[in-house]
Amino acid sequence: MNVQLRVADTWFEVCERARLTPGRGLAALLPDGRQAALFLDRAGRAYAIDNLDPFTGAAVLSRGLLGTADGRPFVASPLLKQRFDLETGRCLDDDEVAVETHPVRIA
Secondary structure: OEEEEEEOOEEEEEEEHHHOOOOOEEEEEOOOOOEEEEEEOOOOOEEEEEOEOOOOOOEOHHHOEEEEEOOEEEEEOOOOOOEEEOOOOEEOOOOOOEOOEOOEEEO
8 A cells, every 4th residue: 555645636656555653754755846744643544744844944844743632633843843733734823824735545
């Protein structure tokens, strides 16, 4: 099984499913040069958001800590600890900030 992200109007193969470890992130280079941060939660659900931390400009979100807040999965930036909802990309600590989410599937 492979992990795929929807980029533009096509599915882009990122890695084998076995490369994802529940609770840990993985960075992937997209065809347009951007990076995505991929996550697998302990229930086996996959998420993908931009890897770029909008507060620092560093590509580090894939190294963040996973958690939940009010039942919503999030990743906390390893630098300044802002939390980003993995389903919507919205920053849980600043309503003015969000990161892009990417549709992801394991096929």
